[in-house]
Amino acid sequence: MVGMTSDPGTAASAPIPARDRILRTAQDLFYRQGIRATGIDRIIAEAGVTKVTFYRHFPSKDVLIRAYLERRHVAWMAWFRAALSSARAAQPEAERREAPLVPVLDAARAWFGLADFRGCAFANTVAEAGEAALPLAGIAAQHKHEVRDAIAALLPPTARGRAEIAWAATLALDGAAVNAQFGEASAAAALDGLRSLLDALGSRPSLP
Amino acid sequence: MVGMTSDPGTAASAPIPARDRILRTAQDLFYRQGIRATGIDRIIAEAGVTKVTFYRHFPSKDVLIRAYLERRHVAWMAWFRAALSSARAAQPEAERREAPLVPVLDAARAWFGLADFRGCAFANTVAEAGEAALPLAGIAAQHKHEVRDAIAALLPPTARGRAEIAWAATLALDGAAVNAQFGEASAAAALDGLRSLLDALGSRPSLP
DNA sequence: CCTCATGTAGACAGGTCTGTCTACACTGTC
DNA sequence: GACAGTGTAGACAGACCTGTCTACATGAGG
Numbered sequence: 001m002v003g004m005t006s007d008p009g010t011a012a013s014a015p016i017p018a019r020d021r022i023l024r025t026a027q028d029l030f031y032r033q034g035i036r037a038t039g040i041d042r043i044i045a046e047a048g049v050t051k052v053t054f055y056r057h058f059p060s061k062d063v064l065i066r067a068y069l070e071r072r073h074v075a076w077m078a079w080f081r082a083a084l085s086s087a088r089a090a091q092p093e094a095e096r097r098e099a100p101l102v103p104v105l106d107a108a109r110a111w112f113g114l115a116d117f118r119g120c121a122f123a124n125t126v127a128e129a130g131e132a133a134l135p136l137a138g139i140a141a142q143h144k145h146e147v148r149d150a151i152a153a154l155l156p157p158t159a160r161g162r163a164e165i166a167w168a169a170t171l172a173l174d175g176a177a178v179n180a181q182f183g184e185a186s187a188a189a190a191l192d193g194l195r196s197l198l199d200a201l202g203s204r205p206s207l208p
Numbered sequence: 209m210v211g212m213t214s215d216p217g218t219a220a221s222a223p224i225p226a227r228d229r230i231l232r233t234a235q236d237l238f239y240r241q242g243i244r245a246t247g248i249d250r251i252i253a254e255a256g257v258t259k260v261t262f263y264r265h266f267p268s269k270d271v272l273i274r275a276y277l278e279r280r281h282v283a284w285m286a287w288f289r290a291a292l293s294s295a296r297a298a299q300p301e302a303e304r305r306e307a308p309l310v311p312v313l314d315a316a317r318a319w320f321g322l323a324d325f326r327g328c329a330f331a332n333t334v335a336e337a338g339e340a341a342l343p344l345a346g347i348a349a350q351h352k353h354e355v356r357d358a359i360a361a362l363l364p365p366t367a368r369g370r371a372e373i374a375w376a377a378t379l380a381l382d383g384a385a386v387n388a389q390f391g392e393a394s395a396a397a398a399l400d401g402l403r404s405l406l407d408a409l410g411s412r413p414s415l416p
Numbered sequence: 417c418c419t420c421a422t423g424t425a426g427a428c429a430g431g432t433c434t435g436t437c438t439a440c441a442c443t444g445t446c
Numbered sequence: 447g448a449c450a451g452t453g454t455a456g457a458c459a460g461a462c463c464t465g466t467c468t469a470c471a472t473g474a475g476g
Contacts, residue, residue, distance in 0.1 A: 032338060034335070049423085049424085055464095126390065129242070131240055140390050168405045170401070171383035172383055179382060181335070182352070197379060248434060260436095260454075263436080
């Protein structure tokens with residue numbers, strides 16, 4: 001079943017152990033320490049593979065970085081959508097109509113509270129890449145685009161300015177994520193600020 | 209007049225050319241390319257000093273990084289306050305009362321439009337530092353604190369929730385700055401989103 | 417049987433990084 | 447005139463970086 005020597009057509013859906021271990025390790029180290037701070041040697045050692053194996057799967061660090069971002073995008077979006085919809089499911093019916101953005105706040109709280117939280121991987125990567133960030137910036141922009149769509153799904157399809165509101169909420173989430181990176185006290189303050197912004201956005205006289 | 213051999217008491221207020229050149233160069237390169245991507249050698253070459261001179265002024269790169277952040281903080285805050293107050297001066301009287309946060313949008317537009325704009329130096333530095341960011345994160349948090357104060361100064365002192373609103377606007381600005389880093393199209397979108405957020409914040413019925 | 421993809425183990429090249437070192441020159445004050 | 451502070455010029459050490467290389471092992475499909 002795995003045995004198909006070389007299958008052209010739809011690209012590799014067969015997960016190769018070594019490749020997977022490399023990617024998993026890279027994901028962890030890149031996110032925690034930063035990309036430039038993480039050497040290939042370290043990834044190789046931690047993933048338990050050899051250089052040849054590594055370079056056969058990823059011809060350069062740049063390729064690995066892109067694979068990292070792609071994987072991160074898929075995984076994070078899945079997590080985020082799940083967090084949004086479980087928070088939404090927990091809302092009372094009335095609040096769901098009058099304050100539809102509250103799940104964003106809940107998701108942010110959960111995100112910032114993760115033990116290894118270190119901000120948005122895409123923003124961090126672009127920040128680190130500096131002037132040479134152009135290609136990566138496109139990936140980051142697309143990621144934010146999808147975040148916006150996930151948030152927009154909380155709003156009734158008939159809502160006026162649906163996309164605009166969702167986009168504004170995305171920016172608010174980014175701003176909060178940046179500040180949440182500065183420590184625990186900052187994270188708490190960031191959540192407060194995010195609540196203010198989401199409240200204001202979701203306005204209509206919504207009161208506690 | 210400069211000649212006082214060694215003056216104890218109030219520490220050096222005399223700006224030494226070489227030191228200043230180093231700092232200026234570091235500021236430029238650190239911001240544009242990132243900190244890790246910028247080697248000491250490059251700074252030395254570009255500043256036109258030698259290694260000994262450099263290391264006499266800054267015993268380590270870490271010291272230079274802190275000096276960079278301090279300098280950047282002072283310079284940027286001055287720029288930002290000036291941008292806010294000139295935008296505010298240009299507002300019609302009525303708007304100034306009803307939409308006091310509009311100058312933040314104007315300042316953001318000016319900021320994102322700068323030729324060398326590359327996001328918030330503090331956020332970028334923390335993002336780059338990764339797990340080892342703890343000391344720098346404090347500096348960044350303090351910076352954001354001052355930004356909030358500068359924004360709060362736009363609001364009437366009697367306004368209810370003045371600090372909260374200013375803080376929310378600060379987060380919004382951060383979110384916009386992050387996204388503005390992703391390219392020109394993203395910068396335009398970030399300004400739109402920021403406008404939505406500031407509008408929503410400003411239109412809140414903050415009653416006494 | 418034999419080829420080929422995948423894997424292991426580790427040496428190596430060539431570059432860049434931070435930071436130290438020696439040796440010398442200029443200037444103003446004591 | 448001695449001294450202390452600041453500057454220049456560039457070699458050097460030791461670490462780490464990315465990426466290439468040789469040599470060998472294994473297992474499955476032609």
